[in-house]
Amino acid sequence: MSDIFSYILLEDIPKASIIHFFTVFAALSTIIVIYKYRIAPEVKYLIFIVSGAAVWAFAYGMEFMSTELESKIFWSKFSYCGISFIPVFYFFFTKHSAGVQKISDYAK
Numbered sequence: 001m002s003d004i005f006s007y008i009l010l011e012d013i014p015k016a017s018i019i020h021f022f023t024v025f026a027a028l029s030t031i032i033v034i035y036k037y038r039i040a041p042e043v044k045y046l047i048f049i050v051s052g053a054a055v056w057a058f059a060y061g062m063e064f065m066s067t068e069l070e071s072k073i074f075w076s077k078f079s080y081c082g083i084s085f086i087p088v089f090y091f092f093f094t095k096h097s098a099g100v101q102k103i104s105d106y107a108k
Contacts, residue, residue, distance in 0.1 A: 020061030027054035045093035048085065055082030 027050045034050075037043045059079035066072045095103070 014064045017061040017064040020057045020064065023057040024054050024061070027051070027057065042093050042096040045089045045096060048089040049093060052082040052084075052086040052089065055079070056086070057082075 030050050031047055031054075034043055034046060038047065056079050059075045059082065063072050063075035063079065066075055
């Protein structure tokens, strides 16, 4: 009986969406764990990186599940909300982790 139930539930969901939703769950779990260390600046940036990855994975999973072209385009555009901030916060995360105060000798 449980095989029929799991088949009915997972029949219409692409396997890639399940992986992306698991990634969202893992990212949110990571944020909960590291939130208590938020006083450190690099941890704040790490939370932003993981949040961006969660938004990206959620939107990409929804894009896989969508059947209409308009909704696929919407979720594709929505995923850029997560994608676009990851490199910026990764730069600040590595900068603070390395203890660099200024980017170059010319920056004041």
